[in-house]
Amino acid sequence: MKLYYAPGACSLSDHIVLEWIGRPYEAIRVSREELKSPGYLKLNPAGAVPVLEDDGWVLTQNVAILNYLVDRFPESGLGGDGSAKSRAQVNQWLSLANADIHPAFHPFFGSTAYLEDPALIESTKQAAATKLRGLFARIDHQLDGRDWLTGSRSIADAYLFVVTRWAKAMNVDLSGFDNLARFFNAMLGDAGVQRALEQEGLT
Numbered sequence: 379m380k381l382y383y384a385p386g387a388c389s390l391s392d393h394i395v396l397e398w399i400g401r402p403y404e405a406i407r408v409s410r411e412e413l414k415s416p417g418y419l420k421l422n423p424a425g426a427v428p429v430l431e432d433d434g435w436v437l438t439q440n441v442a443i444l445n446y447l448v449d450r451f452p453e454s455g456l457g458g459d460g461s462a463k464s465r466a467q468v469n470q471w472l473s474l475a476n477a478d479i480h481p482a483f484h485p486f487f488g489s490t491a492y493l494e495d496p497a498l499i500e501s502t503k504q505a506a507a508t509k510l511r512g513l514f515a516r517i518d519h520q521l522d523g524r525d526w527l528t529g530s531r532s533i534a535d536a537y538l539f540v541v542t543r544w545a546k547a548m549n550v551d552l553s554g555f556d557n558l559a560r561f562f563n564a565m566l567g568d569a570g571v572q573r574a575l576e577q578e579g580l581t
């Protein structure tokens with residue numbers, strides 16, 4: 379299996395999950411320029427990471443990749459307890475991270491640069507920070523009394539770690555979210571997380 383990644387990008391969630399699974403894989407770093415190269419665009423026309431290649435079979439879209447890894451390696455237990463309800467709960471929190479929290483960062487990543495007015499662009503970042511604080515409040519509430527988003531460690535936790543890392547880097551106000559802080563510190567101490575961070579040159 380090959381994972382195409384960019385350091386610290388959302389592909390870090392797949393990288394962590396591959397480490398948790400513990401089976402052989404190759405991590406291939408893709409630069410900003412390579413993302414838009416004809417060769418890479420053949421793999422993923424969106425010019426984005428992550429991409430997973432398994433025996434020449436190519437899969438894009440993070441949620442699909444993470445769920446594929448769960449099904450390919452069910453013994454990893456990263457998709458809940460095997461029941462439909464438990465899997466749905468994992469995907470509920472994974473979706474919050476991928477489809478709500480992740481896009482809320484877009485102004486920080488330049489999506490509002492077309493406005494060309496620094497003050498206006500800054501105000502879109504402030505609005506994004508406010509929205510993000512509300513989303514992370516929901517996460518903090520869910521983590522009250524829990525080590526993981528659902529009953530056990532799952533693909534959703536790997537994604538949550540990545541977006542929490544971004545929030546810290548962008549100085550989003552996470553003050554008072556003690557459950558989130560506890561989760562983040564536990565993840566930082568996790569051997570698989572450490573190996574993924576190290577391979578991406580992020581330690």
Ligand SMILES: N[C@@H](CCC(=O)N[C@@H](CS)C(=O)NCC(=O)O)C(=O)O
Binds near residue numbers: 387388389425428476
């Ligand atoms: N919907 C896609 C989004 C992937 C995505 O946003 N990837 C970012 C990194 S976190 C990327 O590669 N951006 C580069 C670009 O779009 O130019 C997914 O969930 O896989």
